[in-house]
Amino acid sequence: MAEILSQEEIDALLSAIGKEEAPQELPETLIEEKVSIYDFKRPDKVSKEQIRALKNLHDKFARNFSSKLSGFLRTIIEIDVASVDQMTYGEFVLSLSQSVSFNVINLYPLEGSGIIAIEPDIGFVLIDRLLGGFGTTFQNIRPFTDIEQSILLDIVNLMLSDLKNIWAPIAEIRFEVTAQETSPNVVQIVAPSEVVVLIVFEVKMGDYKGIINFCIPVITLEPILTKISTHDMLSISRKEHVNRVVNILQILDNVLMRIEVYLGDFNISVENFLNLKPNDIYILHKNTNEFSEVYCNGVKKFEAKLGKVKNKKAIKIAKLTF
Known part of the structure; x- marks a missing residue:
């Protein structure tokens, strides 16, 4: 038979329950701690400092190339660095239009290739200007023909010559076009999951503007990645300035002066002047x-x-x- 508790025992149990300690609250520091999301499938292989240094480097390239391209096309061209990001190669390909001018670039002596992709909204404007027009585009965008691709090759080669000069303080890279396609899905320079650095240039000519993309796989940049930093760029810039002054002085040494x-x-x-003769x-x-x-x-x-x-x-x- 079950034992029946007396009233005194019941009161004692109730009072013991009331004296139990309340659960401790978590410290405020743990509650307010911020958690950063990190995707282990897509690690950041290029630091923020290196991204910033690459932007500064290509800002200088954009200024130089806009001046050279303006003289080449005999019209005012404005080029700005819209963004510098790292993403997978698959994401880069998906971001391009299907009628892009896709140029595969060899980066000798680095192992691997890069991409210069000219979007059709600015590509046809450049072609029209090169062929003697005022620089207008078509109403209906279509894929570039082989002849139009060869015309744009002049712009790409002009761009590569300036890129070689800009990258010279970091590494002597010989940029060379190895293939031209009209679709980004035809050529695959790395696996879709490989991380790439994408430099996006915004090009303005008159009332038209468009995008030129410069893509470099991080695996290709790895041998020289440690040389890319804001501090190194600053010291290189100062060294370039000193070398330039020395070069100018050396050139002036051979200049003839009257x-x-x-x-x-x-x-x-x-x-009397008309009658002047020797020995006067x-x-x-x-x-x-x-x-x-x-x-x-x-x-x-x-x-x-x-x-x-x-x-x-x-x-x-x-x-x-x-």
């Missing part, structure tokens, strides 16, 4: 002990004394004038 010395003046009538002597309005002005390419730079060295007329620089 030197003229002003000896003095005198007044003469037109009749006229007195200048200047003493022999006065300074003579020396002009370099028409600009007064020095004052000098007149004299003679080994039976040859000469001047001795006395002071610099401004």
